[in-house]
Amino acid sequence: MSAERQFIIGPGPHVHAAETTSRIMWWVNGALAPAALWGAFIFGWPAIRVLLASILGALLAEAAMQRSLGRPTRTVRDGSAFCTGLLLAMTLPPLVAPWMAFVGAAFSIVFGKALFGGLGFNLFNPALIGRAFMLATFPQAMTLGWSPPRIGAAAGLDAVTTATPLAALRESGVDAAMQLVGGPGSPWVGLVLGFRPGSIGEVSVLLVALGGVVLVARGIIGWTIPLAVLAGVVLSTAFSGAPLLHLLSGGLWLGAFFMATDYVTSPGQRGGQIVFGLLIGALTGVIRQFGGYPEGICYAILLGNTLVPALNQWFRPRRTQVATTGAPS
Numbered sequence: 001m002s003a004e005r006q007f008i009i010g011p012g013p014h015v016h017a018a019e020t021t022s023r024i025m026w027w028v029n030g031a032l033a034p035a036a037l038w039g040a041f042i043f044g045w046p047a048i049r050v051l052l053a054s055i056l057g058a059l060l061a062e063a064a065m066q067r068s069l070g071r072p073t074r075t076v077r078d079g080s081a082f083c084t085g086l087l088l089a090m091t092l093p094p095l096v097a098p099w100m101a102f103v104g105a106a107f108s109i110v111f112g113k114a115l116f117g118g119l120g121f122n123l124f125n126p127a128l129i130g131r132a133f134m135l136a137t138f139p140q141a142m143t144l145g146w147s148p149p150r151i152g153a154a155a156g157l158d159a160v161t162t163a164t165p166l167a168a169l170r171e172s173g174v175d176a177a178m179q180l181v182g183g184p185g186s187p188w189v190g191l192v193l194g195f196r197p198g199s200i201g202e203v204s205v206l207l208v209a210l211g212g213v214v215l216v217a218r219g220i221i222g223w224t225i226p227l228a229v230l231a232g233v234v235l236s237t238a239f240s241g242a243p244l245l246h247l248l249s250g251g252l253w254l255g256a257f258f259m260a261t262d263y264v265t266s267p268g269q270r271g272g273q274i275v276f277g278l279l280i281g282a283l284t285g286v287i288r289q290f291g292g293y294p295e296g297i298c299y300a301i302l303l304g305n306t307l308v309p310a311l312n313q314w315f316r317p318r319r320t321q322v323a324t325t326g327a328p329s
Contacts (some may be wrong), residue, residue, distance in 0.1 A: 021078055021080070021119070021300075022077070024079075024220055025078055025079030025080045025082070025083050025148075026079040027080055027215065027220055028079070028083055028215065028216075028220065028258065028267045029079055029083050030214075031085060031138060031211035031212070031214045031258075032083075032086055032087070032090065032201065032211055032258060033211075034204075034207045034210065034211060035090065035194075035201045035202070035204050035207040035208045035211060035254070035289075036051060036086060036089070036090055036201045036206050037202065038194055038201075038203070038204045039051075039090065039094070039114070039194075039199075039200035039201045039202075039203060039204075040200070042149040042150060042195070042203070043094035043147050043149065043150065043200060044147075044150050046094050046095050046147065047094040047147075047200045049098040050089050050092055050094060050098055050101045050200060051086070051089045051090075051200065052098070053089075053098035053099065053101040053102040053105075054085045054086070054088050054089035054092070054101040054102065054105040055082055055085035055086055055089065055105070056085070056102060056103065057085060057101065057103065057104070057105030057106040057109075058082065058084045058085030058088070058105040058106070058108060058109050059076055059081050059082060059085065060106065060107035061081070061105065061106035061108075061110055062075060062076050062080075062081035062109050062114075065109060065110060065114035066114075069114070071118075075118070075119065075277055078119075080113075080119050081109055081136060083148055084105065084108050084109060084112070084113070084126045084127050084130070085105045085108075085125075085127075085291050086154050086201075087127035087201075087254075088101070088104055088105050088108055088127040088130045088131060089101055089105070089200060089201065090132075090199060090200050090201025090202060090254060091127065091128075091131050091199050091200075091201070091202065091251055091254070091298070092104075092131070092134070092142075092145075092199055092200055093141070093142060093144075093145030093146050093147070093195075093199060093200075093201050094145065094146070094147045094199075095141075095144075095145035095146065096134075096141045096142065096145045098137070098139060100134060100138050100141060101134075103134075104130040104131065104133060104134040105130055107129070107130050107134075108126040108127055108129055108130030108131045109126065110135075110174055111129060111133070111308060112124060112125070112126030112127070112128075112129035112130060113126045113235075117307050118266075120264055121264070122264055122265065123305060123306075124265060124302055124305045124306075125259050125262050125263065125265050125301060125302070125305060127259065128259060128298050128301055128302055129302070131298050132298060132299070132302060135298075146162050146163065146164050146167075146197045146198070147162065148162045148180070148182075148185075148197055149182060149194070149196060149197065149203070154286050155168055162180065162197050163180065163197065163247070164180070164196075164197045164198050164250070164294065165177040165180050165181065165191070165196055165197070165198070165245065165249045166245075166246075166249050166250050166288065166294040166295060167294045168180055169242055169245060169249075169294070170288075170294050174241065174242045174245060177242075177245060177249075177282065178245075179199055180196060181195060181196045181249040182195040182196070183195030183196075183300075188244070188248070191205065191245075191248040191249065192204075192205045192206050192248060193205075193206055194206070194207065196249075198249075198250070198251075198255075200249055200252040201254060202250065202251040203261040204251070205248055205253050207310070208253040208254050208257060208258075209253055209257070210256065211258070211263065212226060212253070212256075212257030213257070215257070215261075221257070221261040221264035222261075222273075224273040224274060224277065225256070225260050225261050225266060225273050225276060225277040226256040226257045226260070226261065227277070227279070228273065228275075228276070228277020228278045228280075228281065229252070229255070229256035229260055229276050229277040229278075229280050229281040229284075230247065230252070230253075230256055231277070231278060231281060231283060231284065232278040232279065232280060232281015232283075232284070233246055233247060233252060233281040233282075233284050233285050234247060234281075235278075235281070235282065235285075236281065236282040236283075236284070236285025236286055236289075237285040237288070237289065237301060240285075240289055246285060246288060250294075250295045250296075250297060250299050251295060251298070252284065252297050254297075255280075255284075255297035255298070255301055256277075256280075256281075256297075259297075259301055260276070260277060260280055260301050260304070265305045266305075266308060267308055267311040267312050267313070267315065268312055269311075269315040269316065269317065270315075271314075271315040272308075272311035272312060272314065272315035273313060275315075276304055276307070276308070276311055279300075279307070280297070280300045280301055280303075280304045281300075283296065283300035283303060283304070284296040284297045284300040287299060287300060320326055
């Protein structure tokens with residue numbers, strides 16, 4: 001065999017980056033960790049059990065699917081399945097049964113990722129596929145499993161349910177929603193810090209945003225999609241009487257920074273990203289105000305995912321032709 005180096009030609013794209021998939025996924029997990037730990041802190045042991053069950057369900061499903069397809073199980077360690085389980089758990093009510101979280105996470109991996117061909121081939125965000133499945137399969141647990149914030153994992157273990165600010169806003173208005181918010185100072189401060197009923201990892205806008213800033217600083221995600229999502233919500237709720245409450249409640253910030261920005265299920269070009277983000281934000285506001293469900297970011301992102309191929313086509317880069325005046329002599 002020739003000692004010369006082989007030049008292998010293959011189909012594009014030919015992109016080389018210093019960051020590996022595993023490194024990126026573990027950076028995302030690390031950026032999610034503060035908000036997840038805060039949720040465990042204020043909702044106690046029920047939230048901790050949901051987090052552990054969801055992550056375990058995702059990891060076991062990943063290993064089982066890789067084995068059944070005759071593939072190496074090393075993807076269990078690359079952080080992607082861990083991220084799916086963690087993200088799903090962060091979108092769940094703290095009082096949902098752990099076995100439900102386990103089943104939902106396994107469904108996310110099997111039907112949201114593995115059956116499409118694995119990481120990089122999925123059409124929809126896997127964690128949101130799992131959440132949509134759980135909402136359809138366990139509707140009572142997913143809509144009534146909210147708990148008021150409690151300080152410390154050892155604080156009162158009795159399961160006490162309550163409404164979320166968005167649910168109270170729909171039923172009784174802004175004043176009723178703000179009565180559910182605790183914490184120091186103004187209720188608006190409590191909303192930002194995370195002293196309110198809600199899903200495990202979405203309650204602290206501050207910690208979710210800080211995690212997003214870390215990913216932007218690392219160059220893992222950009223600002224375009226998150227800002228477009230937030231702008232879409234502001235525009236669609238501007239005349240609702242509570243635009244700021246919509247902006248600071250629910251899973252909006254978690255979805256904008258950590259789900260809508262998924263490489264595989266979001267557009268690659270800036271123009272497509274702007275349209276994608278604005279559409280998700282607008283749909284979120286419309287679902288919250290006129291739909292039968294007080295939250296909306298989950299279904300808004302899944303609907304946005306369906307348009308990604310079209311957006312990539314509409315906003316594909318244009319090649320420019322250089323005109324020449326004649327052949328060189």
